Amino acid sequence: MKKDYYEILGVEKSANSEEIKKAFRKLAHKYHPDKGGGDSAKFKEASEAYSVLSDEKKRAEYDAYGKSWNGSSAGSQGGGFQGGGFGDFDFSGFAGQAGQGGFQDFDLGDIFGDLFGGGRRQQAKRGRDISIDLAISFSESIFGVERKILLTKTSVCSECKGSGAKTGSDTITCDICNGKGRIHETKRSIFGTFSTQKECANCHGTGKIPREKCHKCRGAGVIRDEEEIVVKIPSGVDDGEMVRLGGAGEAVRGGTAGDLYIKLHVEKHPIFRKEGNNLLMDLNIKLTEALLGSETKVKTLDGDLILKIPEGVSHGEILRVRGKGAPTGRHSRGDIMIKINIQIPTKLSKTAKKIVEELKREGV
Numbered sequence: 001m002k003k004d005y006y007e008i009l010g011v012e013k014s015a016n017s018e019e020i021k022k023a024f025r026k027l028a029h030k031y032h033p034d035k036g037g038g039d040s041a042k043f044k045e046a047s048e049a050y051s052v053l054s055d056e057k058k059r060a061e062y063d064a065y066g067k068s069w070n071g072s073s074a075g076s077q078g079g080g081f082q083g084g085g086f087g088d089f090d091f092s093g094f095a096g097q098a099g100q101g102g103f104q105d106f107d108l109g110d111i112f113g114d115l116f117g118g119g120r121r122q123q124a125k126r127g128r129d130i131s132i133d134l135a136i137s138f139s140e141s142i143f144g145v146e147r148k149i150l151l152t153k154t155s156v157c158s159e160c161k162g163s164g165a166k167t168g169s170d171t172i173t174c175d176i177c178n179g180k181g182r183i184h185e186t187k188r189s190i191f192g193t194f195s196t197q198k199e200c201a202n203c204h205g206t207g208k209i210p211r212e213k214c215h216k217c218r219g220a221g222v223i224r225d226e227e228e229i230v231v232k233i234p235s236g237v238d239d240g241e242m243v244r245l246g247g248a249g250e251a252v253r254g255g256t257a258g259d260l261y262i263k264l265h266v267e268k269h270p271i272f273r274k275e276g277n278n279l280l281m282d283l284n285i286k287l288t289e290a291l292l293g294s295e296t297k298v299k300t301l302d303g304d305l306i307l308k309i310p311e312g313v314s315h316g317e318i319l320r321v322r323g324k325g326a327p328t329g330r331h332s333r334g335d336i337m338i339k340i341n342i343q344i345p346t347k348l349s350k351t352a353k354k355i356v357e358e359l360k361r362e363g364v
Contacts, residue, residue, distance in 0.1 A: 017054065052193035084296035125255025134262050137235060138269035139301050142326045145237035154224045154250045162253065164221040165210030170210050174203035181207040194299035204253040221253035231262060235327045239266040271299060277326045277334030282341055285309060290342045300324050302335060315342040
């Protein structure tokens with residue numbers, strides 16, 4: 001039974017050339033044999049259908065003769081699908097049919113560019129990202145800190161500012177790519193010969209080379225060296241948090257530098273624990289302090305303060321010191337939450353026992 005080319009491409013018989021081209025492009029991406037999950041039989045079938053329906057003369061003959069059409073009428077070349085290549089399909093038809101209208105106005109690079117590394121759209125060059133670890137104190141994590149770190153990385157040459165040229169020297173057009181920044185590269189494949197573009201290695205894609213090379217980077221524009229970087233750690237960061245410095249990663253000539261990612265390791269504090277914007281701590285007091293109340297010195301991140309313990313405070317009760325926690329904004333801070341732990345004596349003197357017995361008789 002004769003194949004229904006319209007059904008194969010999934011289009012109506014009234015479809016225009018653009019709709020047919022779009023349908024074939026979609027199927028070619030899906031069934032391309034060099035892709036994972038591709039299907040060479042369906043790819044061949046779709047290609048055959050497109051070869052006929054994209055040619056106005058062949059399509060008219062196909063529509064007119066119906067099932068009796070075999071591709072030989074009026075000098076058409078249906079035999080292009082008989083012969084070697086991939087199985088019994090001659091992939092050279094991609095090139096050969098172009099002049100006969102079989103693939104007119106169809107950009108094969110759009111379909112196969114990703115397979116041969118030469119797509120028209122070129123990604124902007126970008127340097128490599130760098131990741132480092134940085135230890136900070138608990139206090140620094142609360143209030144923020146500015147640190148200077150030394151990194152050995154590829155940076156823009158400080159002598160030529162990335163031009164690669166000696167100071168006072170100018171640049172000239174690259175003699176390899178003639179100032180285009182890219183060179184053509186021809187590759188042969190089962191589909192025929194494809195011409196792709198790649199970055200010119202001589203000028204690193206800039207199209208220019210220095211008349212006299214910089215003595216420091218030898219014309220590269222970038223150099224691997226030790227660089228001091230200032231890192232500003234914001235207030236209120238947590239252990240394990242990441243800070244990103246845009247453009248502080250590896251530099252690349254003719255492109256943008258990568259980023260620097262800093263993983264923070266916050267040292268534990270002997271007293272405080274952070275919970276949101278509040279600082280939590282435990283305070284051990286004596287039984288008499290709980291019964292009678294007292295005042296005690298408490299260490300905070302801002303220095304010592306005198307905490308007033310009210311009479312009759314309970315075990316586990318929370319006392320709040322406002323405005324001494326982690327910053328919540330430019331002029332506001334969280335609180336210090338102090339959990340009271342009443343220490344019960346395990347051994348009493350005779351005098352202490354008599355006092356406690358008297359309290360017991362009074363119902364205390």
